Structure formats: structure tokens, C-alpha cells
Amino acid sequence: MVVASNLGWPRVGPRRELKKALEAFWAGKASEKELLGAARTLRKQAWKAQAALGLGAVPANDFSLYDHVLDAACMAGAVPARYGWKGGKVDLRTYFAMARGLQDGKADVPAMEMTKWFDTNYHYIVPEFARGMSFRLSSTKAIDEFEEAKALGVRTRPVLLGPVSFLLLGKMKDGSCASPLSLLPSLLPVYGEVLRKLQKQGAEWIQMDEPCLVLDLEREAMDAYPDAYRSLASAEPKLRLLLATYFGDLRGNLPLALSLPVAALHLDLVRSGARDLSAALKGAPSGMALSLGVVDGRNIWRTNLDRALEPVARAVKALGKDRVMVGPSCSLLHAPVDLDLETGLDADLRSWLAFAKQKAQEVAALAKAAEAGRDAARREFDASAKAAAARRTSTRIHDPAVKRRSAAAGAEMFRRASPFADRRPRQAARLPLPAFPTTTIGSFPQTAEVRAARAEFRRGKRSPEEYERFLRRETERCVRFQEEAGLDVLVHGEFERNDMVEYFGEQLKGFAFTRHGWVQSYGSRCVKPPVVFGDVSRPGPMTVAWARYAQSLTRRPMKGMLTGPVTILQWSFVRDDQPRAETCRQIALAIRDEVADLEKAGIPAVQIDEPAIREGLPLRRSDREGYLRWAVDAFLLASAGAKDETQVHSHMCYSEFNDIIEAVGRMDADVLSIETSRSQMELLDAFREYRYPNEIGPGVYDIHSPRVPSVEEMVALLRKAAKVLRPGQVWVNPDCGLKTRRWEEVRPALQRMVEAARAMRG
Numbered sequence: 074m075v076v077a078s079n080l081g082w083p084r085v086g087p088r089r090e091l092k093k094a095l096e097a098f099w100a101g102k103a104s105e106k107e108l109l110g111a112a113r114t115l116r117k118q119a120w121k122a123q124a125a126l127g128l129g130a131v132p133a134n135d136f137s138l139y140d141h142v143l144d145a146a147c148m149a150g151a152v153p154a155r156y157g158w159k160g161g162k163v164d165l166r167t168y169f170a171m172a173r174g175l176q177d178g179k180a181d182v183p184a185m186e187m188t189k190w191f192d193t194n195y196h197y198i199v200p201e202f203a204r205g206m207s208f209r210l211s212s213t214k215a216i217d218e219f220e221e222a223k224a225l226g227v228r229t230r231p232v233l234l235g236p237v238s239f240l241l242l243g244k245m246k247d248g249s250c251a252s253p254l255s256l257l258p259s260l261l262p263v264y265g266e267v268l269r270k271l272q273k274q275g276a277e278w279i280q281m282d283e284p285c286l287v288l289d290l291e292r293e294a295m296d297a298y299p300d301a302y303r304s305l306a307s308a309e310p311k312l313r314l315l316l317a318t319y320f321g322d323l324r325g326n327l328p329l330a331l332s333l334p335v336a337a338l339h340l341d342l343v344r345s346g347a348r349d350l351s352a353a354l355k356g357a358p359s360g361m362a363l364s365l366g367v368v369d370g371r372n373i374w375r376t377n378l379d380r381a382l383e384p385v386a387r388a389v390k391a392l393g394k395d396r397v398m399v400g401p402s403c404s405l406l407h408a409p410v411d412l413d414l415e416t417g418l419d420a421d422l423r424s425w426l427a428f429a430k431q432k433a434q435e436v437a438a439l440a441k442a443a444e445a446g447r448d449a450a451r452r453e454f455d456a457s458a459k460a461a462a463a464r465r466t467s468t469r470i471h472d473p474a475v476k477r478r479s480a481a482a483g484a485e486m487f488r489r490a491s492p493f494a495d496r497r498p499r500q501a502a503r504l505p506l507p508a509f510p511t512t513t514i515g516s517f518p519q520t521a522e523v524r525a526a527r528a529e530f531r532r533g534k535r536s537p538e539e540y541e542r543f544l545r546r547e548t549e550r551c552v553r554f555q556e557e558a559g560l561d562v563l564v565h566g567e568f569e570r571n572d573m574v575e576y577f578g579e580q581l582k583g584f585a586f587t588r589h590g591w592v593q594s595y596g597s598r599c600v601k602p603p604v605v606f607g608d609v610s611r612p613g614p615m616t617v618a619w620a621r622y623a624q625s626l627t628r629r630p631m632k633g634m635l636t637g638p639v640t641i642l643q644w645s646f647v648r649d650d651q652p653r654a655e656t657c658r659q660i661a662l663a664i665r666d667e668v669a670d671l672e673k674a675g676i677p678a679v680q681i682d683e684p685a686i687r688e689g690l691p692l693r694r695s696d697r698e699g700y701l702r703w704a705v706d707a708f709l710l711a712s713a714g715a716k717d718e719t720q721v722h723s724h725m726c727y728s729e730f731n732d733i734i735e736a737v738g739r740m741d742a743d744v745l746s747i748e749t750s751r752s753q754m755e756l757l758d759a760f761r762e763y764r765y766p767n768e769i770g771p772g773v774y775d776i777h778s779p780r781v782p783s784v785e786e787m788v789a790l791l792r793k794a795a796k797v798l799r800p801g802q803v804w805v806n807p808d809c810g811l812k813t814r815r816w817e818e819v820r821p822a823l824q825r826m827v828e829a830a831r832a833m834r835g
Contacts, residue, residue, distance in 0.1 A: 077440035078130035081404025095597040127437035133229035142197040150211035174778035196595035200243030235283035265308030287321035306334040319403035339364035343402035366402035378457040405429040409590040472608035516810035517566035565623030578603035611663035633671040643685035654703040664711035680722035731759035746770035748808035772808025787829035805830040
């Protein structure tokens, strides 16, 4: 029969239960037993829910306390020596030290590097390797969670990050020129041991995630896949392996994938369309099943079931029902849990959406229709068709005035009035700054008091006047601290903002918002992306009042803080009925208007953050030029209206952008701040050959860790930067906003950062 299959479920819980459990444990308010108990409850709920929804293949080991790539590193015993691990099972103290760093009086070690998971806003911990490294089974999590589900009466399909992708996602950290893939022979026995243990416990299928198969692969990687999967197939011949690929099409890698000794291959048909399906139907060896990802696992729009059924029916006709699985395009990790919780959404918009629970229902309906015909799931298909027709004809979506303005944007709107060489002296006259000027990325700690005040205001328990007085006090306190710490260019702290994207979306037309639409970004960090359902425009100023107030408190220059158009686009659930480039252009015009209003208010510097510009880069090199053109143009459309004397900043973090450095240069930001602290300034390698024309702030303080770095550490990082960048080009700043940190960490860290800058001035 046609199997309804799932690749992964959201970990955080419908109401962010995992976030609350983790943060209570980290704060010492909950025991390890309580944390692990909360995790077991979430897993039980997930398994039971998926089985009840009619899924025939339910994943296990897709849950993680922090990150699934970190889990794979712990499984293989790939623990860097600096964490003092003595072998045996990787304990929670070591696990969280790898993820977050550790500074507790007994140890003082930084966290491992963190970067984006392909082209998503999820962050993974980058494995660290060294030549000749040995591996051994050091976590039985995959086996334990399979047994846990079995005890609950749910037969699951364990998920493992495949060995080739695991190595390709990591980095050699010993300075050698060896490839991580050179370690494959020593890694495979660990995977073989896990497979044998799972088979012994009764597992029949194993999902091996190999997302790197959708990338442009070097010959070494192409050769590694057959070696790896021949080894895995021989380790436990009774097990059937599902090779899962996602986030793109396989293209030239499809013959390789079809040649591997696996029982099934998963194709992301949402991203690849029919490109891979035709070739797979022709080339699949006898007996290999195809898993078809026809429900979008990364967006929240309801699936057009009639359209999604077409490739499934085609595959059934070509292969037979017993060789077809139906599923989401990728793990539902990237979707919120349950639309049923969104009682505040209006009925029309709600009818257009589907979260993880609803997507699982769609998968089950498609499998039922593929098995027994459309009438077997008539109710679901009729509701889908009705919603699609209503959305297509809705008058709420289209604004002719917005479309006319977007179409009329001329070439002069995409470039600054003068080149940087002419702008720089004008900005220096307006902003007389020392060498190695200091600033922050924007946000300051969102304390429990700040969050409580916002919640009280939203529930009507605090009047607008009381809430504004509270925010003014917090803003003034933040400005005074920055003055006392000796920072050169200040920010207002963003206490009025709930999120760097949601805050702007709430003030723009064309956006809608959920109450429980949370998705994991990293660890306990969750975001609630806005929903872009229609044409976007700005009814009025969004940030001017707070920027003007903050500037009135100090003689030091204040930065206006804006989120860039590409980041607003990438970190939202975006409409899929027009090109993303057009939606981005509309957002850029709204930000352009805000820049002009900040200038009129006398704000001397404006930061337009674009941490997601690398994230949106297509995974295949041949697809990148078009994206980079419209993405950079969107930033320029937003920023290029600024006057020469207005200093335009931008910020990027946790992204490898060495291969797009020229496009970053074309953005023409006067000052660019980037994340470099976790990678020990590794990203500066891009500037050794490309002479970046403007100024740059390489982050010297890792804000995603509670650890407070020393002055000496920051000076060492700045000296590395000074060897690559020109004198007078370097700024000093943290690598991201400080929203998630505590004041107890922020105060000493920024004071030490200022000391480091002064040390560099001599």
C-alpha cells in the first residue's frame, strides 16, 4: 500500500515547552531529571499524535535537546579536547558546553562554531575534526528513543544524519589540509554498530538523512557515497534504509543516489518540481521505493491536494502502490506545531494555512487517495480546493498602488549619490570617532521585567501611557550604561520590540501574525515568523519616535535600527503566489521610506540588518547569480536613498559568505558588522584576496553563549583582523544583538570590549 510518511516533527512543543524546560535547567531552577522528563513528555506527545493522524512511518531520534548535528557528533564521540571529556557516554554538561560554551569557575571554554542549516533559519553546531581522529559510539540516543517509542506502542523509523553529510558539514580544526571525508573509514564502524543495535531492538527501516546530495559535490564526495552505503548495507542486511534528500533537486547527483544500495529514496518535489521525478521513475532499480515530498515542510500554506496528487498518482502508475511513499518535502522541524491553537486568526486567513499537524493530515489524505482514489479522501480534497479558490480570488491580497510603485523604481534608486570615498569624509566630519570605534549590533537584554511589561500591555493590564513610561526608563538606562561603558556609537536597546522581524511586520500592511506559530532557530531560541499574505506597504513611521527620543538623551551618535528587506522576507512565512523577488522589493520600498524619516529626525547613522542574505542563497552555484542580483538590489533600494553624510551600517551573522563577498561589497554599506568570534576570525579569509572597500566590524564577542570573554581574547581577535584589514577600517562590536543575554553577562563583556578597543588604539 501507499505509505503516509513523515521525516521529522517540531521539537519545541506547541507552547515552547522545550524552551522553558531548557532555560529552567540552565538557570539552575530545574534538575537534569526534570529536563529529561519534559523531553520524554514531548516525544510521547509527538509520536502519539503522528500515529493518530494516520501516518504509517513515524520518525524517532528527530527530537533533540539542542541540535541534531551536535547529537550526531556526540554519537560518534567527536568531542573536542578542550571540553575535558574523559570518554564513555557524553554527559549533559559536556553536551551543553559544546553548544553554549562553559564558564563556571571550574572550566572556561568557548562554544563550538554555529552556522545556518543549508538555506534555512535553523542553526546547527559545526562538528570539529582532526587528521587521524578516531570515533567510537558515545551516545545511544537513537537506540534509546526507538525503544522508548516501542514501549508506548508506536513503531517508529529512526532518523540518523548520514555519515557523508555529517562529515561534509564539519570542519578540520587542526590546520591540516586533509578533507573531513578522509575520516569516513573510521566513522563508518560507529554507524554500523548503531544499525546493528537498532535491528536487534526490532527496527525495520532507518532514515538516513543526506541533504548534501542536493549540493554541487566534488569528486571525493561523489566517491564517498558508494563506499559509505555499501558499508552500511553490509552492516545489517535485514534493515531497509530510506535515503532522505531535501531542500533542492538532485540534478546530476540523481544517478548516484539511485545507484546506492538503499531500499527507498526521498525526493523533495516541492523544491525540485518534476525535474527529479521523471528521471527517478525511469532510473529507479527494481525494488527501490520512492518517497515523494509533495507537502511543503518549510512554509505554512495549505497544500493544493489535487495538484499534489498528480506526481503521486504518476509514481503509483509507474512503480506500483507498494513502492511509493508520500510525505512532506523535508522534516516538519521548520513548521509550527498546530494551527488549531490559532483561535485569534480570522477565518479566511486561517483556512489558507497548515502547520505540522495539518500537514501530517494532508500527507495521510494524499496517501489514502493514491491508494483508493480521490473519493477516499473527498472531504479533505474538497476543502483544499475551496480554500485554494478563495485565496486566489481574495481582494485582501493585491494592492495596485504597491505594484505600480514597485514597477516604477528606476535605476537611480539603486545606488548611493556618491561613492564611499566621497561619503567617508563627510561622515567623519559629522561623526568624529576614534580608531577602532565601538558599537553594538542593536538589541540589549530583554529581561523578564521587559517581557512581563509587554505581556501586561498586550493583555490590557498596563495602559499605553504606563507602558511608554516603562520603555522610556529602560531606554534611558541603556543609553546611560553605554555612555558609562565608553561606547562610541550608541543604540536605543529595542525594548519596545518583540522580534526584529515581527516588530516591523506588525506595522506594515500585508502581514498577519500567529500566537503559537513558533519554530526553533537554535537550542532554546524560538522565533514566530510573521505571515506575508499580501502586497506590502508602510502606512507610517515605525521606529522614528524611539530613535529620536534616544538621541535626545545623549550627545553621542545614535544609530537608527532597521531590519533589512531580505531578512524580513527570509524570516517570514512568505506568500507563494508571486515571485519572492517582488515581495522583497515591496518590503525594500517600505524600509526606504523609514530611512528617509530617520534622516529627517536627525539620526546620523542607520543600521539595516541583513543577517539572512546568505541564508537565502540558492544551494546550487548555477542558480545564485539571479538571487544575488535581486537580493542586493533590494538592500540598495532600501538604503541608497540615504544622504552622503548618513552612515549606513549593515549586519550579517552565522553565515559562510566567503563565496559571495563581491556581492556583499556591492551592497555598499558604509560599515558592515559580521560574526567571527566562534570561528576565530575564519570569515576574514574572504578579505585576504578581495579588498573590501568600506569599513567592517568583525564580531569579537559571541553573544549566543553565556560565557564572558576576556580582554586578551578580544584583543587577539582584533589583531587577527588588523592583519587582514586596512588601518582605520576596523570597528569593534559583538557578533550579534544582545537580546537573549542577561545584563550580568552583557555589562562586563561590553566593558572588556571597550578596553580591548582602547588597547588596540595604543
